Amino acid sequence: xxxxxxxxxxSLKSELGLHPxxxxxxxxxxxxxxxxxxxxxxxxxxxxxxxxxxxNDSWPTLRRIFAGQLRVTATFKQxxxxxxxxxxxxxxxxxxxxxxxxxxxxxxxGTVQKLVV
Numbered sequence: 001x002x003x004x005x006x007x008x009x010x011s012l013k014s015e016l017g018l019h020p021x022x023x024x025x026x027x028x029x030x031x032x033x034x035x036x037x038x039x040x041x042x043x044x045x046x047x048x049x050x051x052x053x054x055x056n057d058s059w060p061t062l063r064r065i066f067a068g069q070l071r072v073t074a075t076f077k078q079x080x081x082x083x084x085x086x087x088x089x090x091x092x093x094x095x096x097x098x099x100x101x102x103x104x105x106x107x108x109x110g111t112v113q114k115l116v117v
Contacts, residue, residue, distance in 0.1 A: 046103070053102035065095050071110060078116070087113040
């Protein structure tokens with residue numbers, strides 16, 4: 001459990017930018033600690049729900065699988081001179097689809113967004 005805890009906190013510090021910083025005010029240090037503990041709890045809730053479906057992957061493995069899906073924006077110049085931006089999620093791979101199914105989440109987070117500028 002300690003190794004797992006250390007792996008999660010290492011991830012929070014590096015990937016989420018929740019690394020220790022020099023805080024000059026106590027309330028900022030407390031806020032930093034609160035956000036880190038909150039993020040850790042969210043990860044543990046996610047992993048507990050996945051374990052209930054027989055998925056026992058480590059946090060680094062889960063993070064790598066979730067990172068395989070992106071939100072992308074395609075930009076098109078229109079004939080009238082305006083620009084169309086279309087934003088949508090990429091398709092989830094089979095392993096990510098399995099995670100979404102276990103969590104009861106849609107495999108295509110967010111909606112297709114169109115913006116004409």
